[in-house]
Amino acid sequence: MTLHTDARRNHACLIVHGPDQPGIVAAVSALIARNEGNIVTLDQYSDNPQGGEFFQRVVFHRADLTATMPAIEADLEKTLGPLGMTWVLTDQSVPKRMAILASTSDHCLLELLWRHRRGELPVTIPMVISNHTNTAEDVRSFGIPFVHVHSQGPDKSAAEAEILKLLDGNVDFVVLARYMQILSEDFLAKIGVPVINIHHSFLPAFIGAAPYKKAKERGVKLIGATSHYVTADLDEGPIIEQDVARVDHRMTAADLQARGAYVERAVLSRAVQWHAEDRVIRHGNHTIVFSDRP
Amino acid sequence: MTLHTDARRNHACLIVHGPDQPGIVAAVSALIARNEGNIVTLDQYSDNPQGGEFFQRVVFHRADLTATMPAIEADLEKTLGPLGMTWVLTDQSVPKRMAILASTSDHCLLELLWRHRRGELPVTIPMVISNHTNTAEDVRSFGIPFVHVHSQGPDKSAAEAEILKLLDGNVDFVVLARYMQILSEDFLAKIGVPVINIHHSFLPAFIGAAPYKKAKERGVKLIGATSHYVTADLDEGPIIEQDVARVDHRMTAADLQARGAYVERAVLSRAVQWHAEDRVIRHGNHTIVFSDRP
Amino acid sequence: MTLHTDARRNHACLIVHGPDQPGIVAAVSALIARNEGNIVTLDQYSDNPQGGEFFQRVVFHRADLTATMPAIEADLEKTLGPLGMTWVLTDQSVPKRMAILASTSDHCLLELLWRHRRGELPVTIPMVISNHTNTAEDVRSFGIPFVHVHSQGPDKSAAEAEILKLLDGNVDFVVLARYMQILSEDFLAKIGVPVINIHHSFLPAFIGAAPYKKAKERGVKLIGATSHYVTADLDEGPIIEQDVARVDHRMTAADLQARGAYVERAVLSRAVQWHAEDRVIRHGNHTIVFSDRP
Amino acid sequence: MTLHTDARRNHACLIVHGPDQPGIVAAVSALIARNEGNIVTLDQYSDNPQGGEFFQRVVFHRADLTATMPAIEADLEKTLGPLGMTWVLTDQSVPKRMAILASTSDHCLLELLWRHRRGELPVTIPMVISNHTNTAEDVRSFGIPFVHVHSQGPDKSAAEAEILKLLDGNVDFVVLARYMQILSEDFLAKIGVPVINIHHSFLPAFIGAAPYKKAKERGVKLIGATSHYVTADLDEGPIIEQDVARVDHRMTAADLQARGAYVERAVLSRAVQWHAEDRVIRHGNHTIVFSDRP
Numbered sequence A, B, C, D: 001m002t003l004h005t006d007a008r009r010n011h012a013c014l015i016v017h018g019p020d021q022p023g024i025v026a027a028v029s030a031l032i033a034r035n036e037g038n039i040v041t042l043d044q045y046s047d048n049p050q051g052g053e054f055f056q057r058v059v060f061h062r063a064d065l066t067a068t069m070p071a072i073e074a075d076l077e078k079t080l081g082p083l084g085m086t087w088v089l090t091d092q093s094v095p096k097r098m099a100i101l102a103s104t105s106d107h108c109l110l111e112l113l114w115r116h117r118r119g120e121l122p123v124t125i126p127m128v129i130s131n132h133t134n135t136a137e138d139v140r141s142f143g144i145p146f147v148h149v150h151s152q153g154p155d156k157s158a159a160e161a162e163i164l165k166l167l168d169g170n171v172d173f174v175v176l177a178r179y180m181q182i183l184s185e186d187f188l189a190k191i192g193v194p195v196i197n198i199h200h201s202f203l204p205a206f207i208g209a210a211p212y213k214k215a216k217e218r219g220v221k222l223i224g225a226t227s228h229y230v231t232a233d234l235d236e237g238p239i240i241e242q243d244v245a246r247v248d249h250r251m252t253a254a255d256l257q258a259r260g261a262y263v264e265r266a267v268l269s270r271a272v273q274w275h276a277e278d279r280v281i282r283h284g285n286h287t288i289v290f291s292d293r294p
Helices: A024-034 A065-083 A107-117 A136-141 A157-167 A185-191 A211-218 A253-276 B024-034 B065-083 B107-117 B136-141 B157-167 B185-191 B211-218 B253-276 C024-034 C065-083 C107-117 C136-141 C157-167 C185-191 C211-218 C253-276 D024-034 D065-083 D107-117 D136-141 D157-167 D185-191 D211-218 D253-276
Strands: A011-019 A038-046 A053-061 A086-091 A096-102 A128-130 A146-148 A173-177 A195-199 A222-229 A239-246 A280-283 A286-289 B011-019 B038-046 B053-061 B086-091 B096-102 B128-130 B146-148 B173-177 B195-199 B222-229 B239-246 B280-283 B286-289 C011-019 C038-046 C053-061 C086-091 C096-102 C128-130 C146-148 C173-177 C195-199 C222-229 C239-246 C280-283 C286-289 D011-019 D038-046 D053-061 D086-091 D096-102 D128-130 D146-148 D173-177 D195-199 D222-229 D239-246 D280-283 D286-289
Touching (some): A011 A024, A011 A065, A024 B038, A038 B038, A195 A253, A239 A253, B065 B086, B096 B107, B096 B253, B107 B253, B211 B253, B239 B253, B253 B280, C011 C065, C011 C280, C024 C038, C053 C280, C096 C107, C096 C253, C107 C173, C107 C253, C157 C185, C222 C253, C239 C253, C239 C286, D024 D038, D024 D053, D024 D065, D053 D280, D096 D157, D096 D253, D107 D173, D136 D146, D157 D185, D239 D286, D253 D280
Parallel strands (some): A096 A128, C096 C128, C096 C173, D096 D173
Antiparallel strands (some): C011 C086, C222 C239, D011 D053, D011 D086
């Protein structure tokens, strides 16, 4: 159900958010109709029909979209502004620019590169940045630039500054594909684009380091992975997607880690895809995910 | 996310179906807005944006719904008729009347009765009909009438006539909860309401009798269950829901059957719930299911 | 693969536990062979082949088992004692006696009673004890005694004493089927049989009260349930089984609770079955579960 | 729980198969004990305790295994021969040689190569053979030889002869990783090693070509994949592993195919791993799989 590059041509995605009130759906769909758009999918959610907040995602087709965008935007401003609604309109044929930060692990990184090559992720990948060099050849074999940013020692500020310089103006979001450096509050304040992480546990269980070791010690029967937006509070950001795998007493912490890698790559891929397709709306420390999961 | 009895008060469900064309969503939502309805959920699907068929399900809240229904229906006729669309408007506070046909097995039957008692199935159950008597006491302990219709011998016409007479005018749909009699074409022509069956295999594998035995013989590693609308073509009706469970070489056909019972009761329950909530639209031999699966 | 009552006749289950050493499997299987037993299933596990601990579960068939048990036990003592191994031999045709403690919720309680009636749980149920009366009629319709033990107010000691008196000498294990009273350390010290609980979260996430509310607040995308042996440390006992279900932003805490009930009854049922079949070995705060999961 | 290269040193796998009879487990474990082996895992299965067939898989550690193998084999012959049992003893430190046949699709192929590079598949890969050239560069980037065997036109005999010549003496089993040519009966008769296929449906549903198209037409709610040993009867060979994914009405046949690719690569990988680890025993048209699934 992912719209591939060709299929995304002349498709716009409209995200609307604001106080719930009667007639919003009618107002938005009338706006699209009078601008000659044809609605392809429409999702909406209100966290409380009485005085709650309203969220909507509409994908519509409009011939000659690029030329028409300014007029539609003006209409949106005129129509939704007085209702106190905010909105974002994006041209679905313009892929988001996604940078990947990685360390030595290749499972999440290669999965993203491979899905991208298959045409399943509507993004461009201007660069992969790693604090290690072991994946350089793999990354470049996908035709993606690889940049090594050295990050040894306790002071990460030079490395972070170098990364910020590389990203500045070049990316729409950043994915931490098992990047093993904790990003400073200062870095997050400066980066200016969403950052998506994959944590190797079913948060909020096993927050912090070495979750597979902790899982083994607690004797759980399921391990999991969690993809979330990065905030200054470590492992506490809004969760986008989670999944689990069954484990048992025979498995060592290393076995859990090996098994968990498959959960991590799947969970992160789904989160990245939904973000790239404007399916995820952040709301406080929660997400509304208008996923296409069957 | 199921709307419970109280929550369903003053909620209407509108199903719209017809040729896809620009502006339908706007027309429908404007209609709801001008009739002072507030959209709670909206799902839509077009099987082809260019000249395909369009399906929509909208649940909206309208104060004093009962009194307003005729006016809304008139507006629907006036608005959608010219567009060639068909529509059905239902008051969600009026539960559908569901009869259950059963035989000796109790797993699907009791699960439905129990979910109903929990308030999770928005139906009333005017009667359970069985060609056996073993579940009579259980059924009556839920406060549901139990009727035994004897069905021995090759000629089922008397039994079928008796069942038709019991159902006539009293039910909105019928559920075959592991009912082990094949219904005649004549019966199905006369019954006049949808009939939902649970088949004990992942159709179209193992059509016909004894699917667990066939599954054991073929050596499959998954068994399944399928809930579908009953048509004159045995096991060929539109599929509503399916699920599977893992099995292995150690399990006998009897073990598969025991394990499969848990899949059957879950699959049938979901199909019944979605049908009762007007989430299932039949289209040829397919279903569009606007499910609430997360 | 569960051995039903008839199939369990003349079947013994032998659990062996102790320091891993070469030749144990040979010693045990030779012992069974010379006592004319025929091994039906055999599971084993060593947590470290070099100096670790060894665990084995063997089910074997022996004609005229009851008369032969003392001789086999004597042989076990003579053979395994010198190796520093402990062992337990149980006649599989003797069902364990299981008491259930419940409160108002019926989903776990009825599931256990129903599986028992189907012959899927190799137990007898001498009594259900509840601090509420709402499930009395349901329980008795299964032919199981129901005892109400009043438990209001902060001092639970009288209620606990009454429960202990009811259980004393009458049960082999106790199941807390959503029993909403915290058992005192004193009670647990006196009870003398294993106690199995179902916790409504994927432990160790959301320890303590109101886990569905906490899950909603954290915005997780999966909810879970955990069955574990009860210890003096609340929610910290050895985990037997866990499972999860997917949820999304549309669901309220009440929806999570309704959805979670299905996970709870399934997880608790599996844990109870495995315990009743001597498939679970406690080892520190872990379990070795020789499950029959395909 | 997969034993990695180092961990597999001095580990042997013994497969025993023959008429079930009392004392086999004891005989085998005594044999291993007197040959100074230490049992690491033991699985067994009898398809009928009364006169059925018995299957056993034992992995044991023996210091200096290579030098001891002949003596153990002689003991096995002497011990099991008179009981009518057949057996196979393999040195687990010797990886099986696996050739992969592929066409244009890369998802199964790359998954196998990548898992192999991670050390998760205990095989060597002497070559990948394809009737297309598009994956050549990818395959060689893993350090694996790629051979293009042209296969156009109705007569496949020249291509098959070329493949047979490449494989002859060089491989222990062959994997069809979405290889889109039907192998002739003659080829299968000559190849002399097991051939594992991945079929893109949950067999026996949708046998033959274009299963995703057929699945769309039937309106199923789950799609699947099946890995099986190849026999002369197309899609009828013994099933090793299966899995499914949920789909819905919104998905086109192309969407099903894209989604199915993830099921296919997972199912084939598990089947290959279990075969490589001697966990799969063929028995008529069935398999006994002593999997390590938790």
